[in-house]
Amino acid sequence: MGRMGIRYWMIQRALPIYTIRLPGTRLYVVNTPSLISAVQRHVQTLSFSPFLARAASNLIAASKPGVEILSQDEENGFIPRFHHFNHVSLSPGRDLDAVKKRTWKIMASLSARESANSPRRVRMYEWISHEVMMTTTEAFYGSQNPFRKPAIRTAWSKYYSGMTYLLTGVMSSITARQSIRGREALVQAFEQYYSEGSLEDTETSPYIKDQYECFSQGGLKDPDIARTESAFSIALLSNIMPATFWTLYHIFSDPVILQDCRKEVSAALHRGESENYSLDLSSVEVSCPILVSTYTEALRHHSTGISVRQVLDDQLIDDYILKKGAIVMIPSGMQHFNPSIWGETVNEFDHLRFLGAKGRIRSFGGGLTLCPGRHFATSTILGFAASIILNFDMQPWSGQWVIPTVENSSVELVRHGGLASPGKSAKSKSPWKTLMILILYVTYVTIKL
Numbered sequence: 001m002g003r004m005g006i007r008y009w010m011i012q013r014a015l016p017i018y019t020i021r022l023p024g025t026r027l028y029v030v031n032t033p034s035l036i037s038a039v040q041r042h043v044q045t046l047s048f049s050p051f052l053a054r055a056a057s058n059l060i061a062a063s064k065p066g067v068e069i070l071s072q073d074e075e076n077g078f079i080p081r082f083h084h085f086n087h088v089s090l091s092p093g094r095d096l097d098a099v100k101k102r103t104w105k106i107m108a109s110l111s112a113r114e115s116a117n118s119p120r121r122v123r124m125y126e127w128i129s130h131e132v133m134m135t136t137t138e139a140f141y142g143s144q145n146p147f148r149k150p151a152i153r154t155a156w157s158k159y160y161s162g163m164t165y166l167l168t169g170v171m172s173s174i175t176a177r178q179s180i181r182g183r184e185a186l187v188q189a190f191e192q193y194y195s196e197g198s199l200e201d202t203e204t205s206p207y208i209k210d211q212y213e214c215f216s217q218g219g220l221k222d223p224d225i226a227r228t229e230s231a232f233s234i235a236l237l238s239n240i241m242p243a244t245f246w247t248l249y250h251i252f253s254d255p256v257i258l259q260d261c262r263k264e265v266s267a268a269l270h271r272g273e274s275e276n277y278s279l280d281l282s283s284v285e286v287s288c289p290i291l292v293s294t295y296t297e298a299l300r301h302h303s304t305g306i307s308v309r310q311v312l313d314d315q316l317i318d319d320y321i322l323k324k325g326a327i328v329m330i331p332s333g334m335q336h337f338n339p340s341i342w343g344e345t346v347n348e349f350d351h352l353r354f355l356g357a358k359g360r361i362r363s364f365g366g367g368l369t370l371c372p373g374r375h376f377a378t379s380t381i382l383g384f385a386a387s388i389i390l391n392f393d394m395q396p397w398s399g400q401w402v403i404p405t406v407e408n409s410s411v412e413l414v415r416h417g418g419l420a421s422p423g424k425s426a427k428s429k430s431p432w433k434t435l436m437i438l439i440l441y442v443t444y445v446t447i448k449l
């Protein structure tokens with residue numbers, strides 16, 4: 001199932017709900033907004049917790065006592081407490097402000113670092129994802145950030161690439177050997193991070209410090225905390241990197257979108273005393289509605305995530321009975337390409353679509369498991385996009401922009417698999433690898449913190 005092409009899901013779009021029978025189980029795929037709301041309301045009978053329990057052993061590979069703790073979903077158990085912690089700490093407030101400020105500070109140095117006087121050739125996805133990975137992990141983990149080491153960045157990519165196989169737990173020691181190696185290297189790096197006192201470092205974000213407290217108060221020991229942190233780093237990075245790529249891809253590949261966004265971001269600049277211009281990154285979400293709309297439209301186009309729930313008891317939703325033991329799936333892409341929600345232009349990339357926002361996107365999931373990282377992700381992506389728009393020009397090396405294909409992208413059957421990354425093309429010529437030129441743009445600005 002995890003390897004089914006996106007085309008399969010599109011064909012089934014017309015049905016409000018349908019069943020896929022598999023040996024020993026059945027899957028319900030839910031497509032209409034009213035049924036989705038009903039699924040999300042029945043949190044007791046349609047639960048995500050069984051998947052977390054499976055992830056604790058298959059993906060995180062926690063110790064036996066660790067798996068027991070990570071699977072507690074009763075009131076005051078680990079799952080609801082961690083869930084609550086995330087939703088409080090990553091919502092607007094002290095912890096989020098601290099991590100955002102650090103993100104912007106790091107971003108501000110990007111233009112200075114990259115601004116060689118002559119054009120530079122880079123692979124677009126690699127360059128963007130590297131910058132976003134470093135900015136995000138520096139902001140969260142501080143000056144002892146394990147991701148400063150190239151070997152740890154490689155370990156993370158390996159771990160992530162085999163996630164689907166790890167989660168199934170079927171012969172993963174063979175099917176996900178590289179991924180397990182990556183995970184273990186990452187776990188070791190986080191163990192070292194804790195043992196070297198990185199949590200006391202003033203540069204480490206309050207979120208990471210409080211998260212450690214939440215884990216240890218829940219009863220987890222350091223080796224299991226390092227494992228859980230390694231899995232958290234997948235939630236932290238796996239979607240924000242492709243989401244930034246797609247946002248910038250759409251902006252730079254269309255002169256109209258680039259002009260609209262650049263005009264808007266330029267108008268948000270403040271002129272300082274010494275003729276310098278600066279951009280207040282904290283205001284971008286409010287002062288740049290076209291950029292926000294472009295970003296939201298990029299999420300609408302490129303989300304492939306599927307929310308999953310296990311049916312713990314027979315449950316009636318509207319006229320449909322969901323049988324105990326089955327799995328419910330809500331593919332976000334079906335909502336995003338439903339003509340009855342988005343109208344005739346559903347398949348077009350309309351960067352102004354969300355100026356008068358009609359429909360709602362599901363890129364961050366919904367209900368009880370709505371992504372708590374959405375505020376951080378949104379401000380980071382918008383801030384990054386704004387600083388690139390102001391400081392750089394990008395041109396495809398081949399002279400022509402070609403949309404990267406995700407035809408052969410797998411639909412991630414994991415909780416956090418939200419955005420399709422480019423580059424899984426079966427075609428020999430991978431367009432996303434097109435070499436890009438970066439040229440310093442005329443308006444060189446500093447970025448206000």
Ligand code: HEM
Pocket residue numbers: 082083086090235236237239240243305306307308362363364365366367368369370371372373374376377415416417418419
């Ligand atoms: C564009 C970037 C992102 C996208 C598209 C995204 C998407 C998602 C989705 C689809 C879910 C599952 C929701 C469901 O099952 O209904 C989720 C959960 C989660 N996300 Fe994100 N995410 C992003 C960035 C982040 C970031 C930056 C963080 C951390 C700062 C984060 C932390 C989490 C966590 C902890 C959960 C589990 C929530 C819970 O059940 O308690 N995400 N995300």
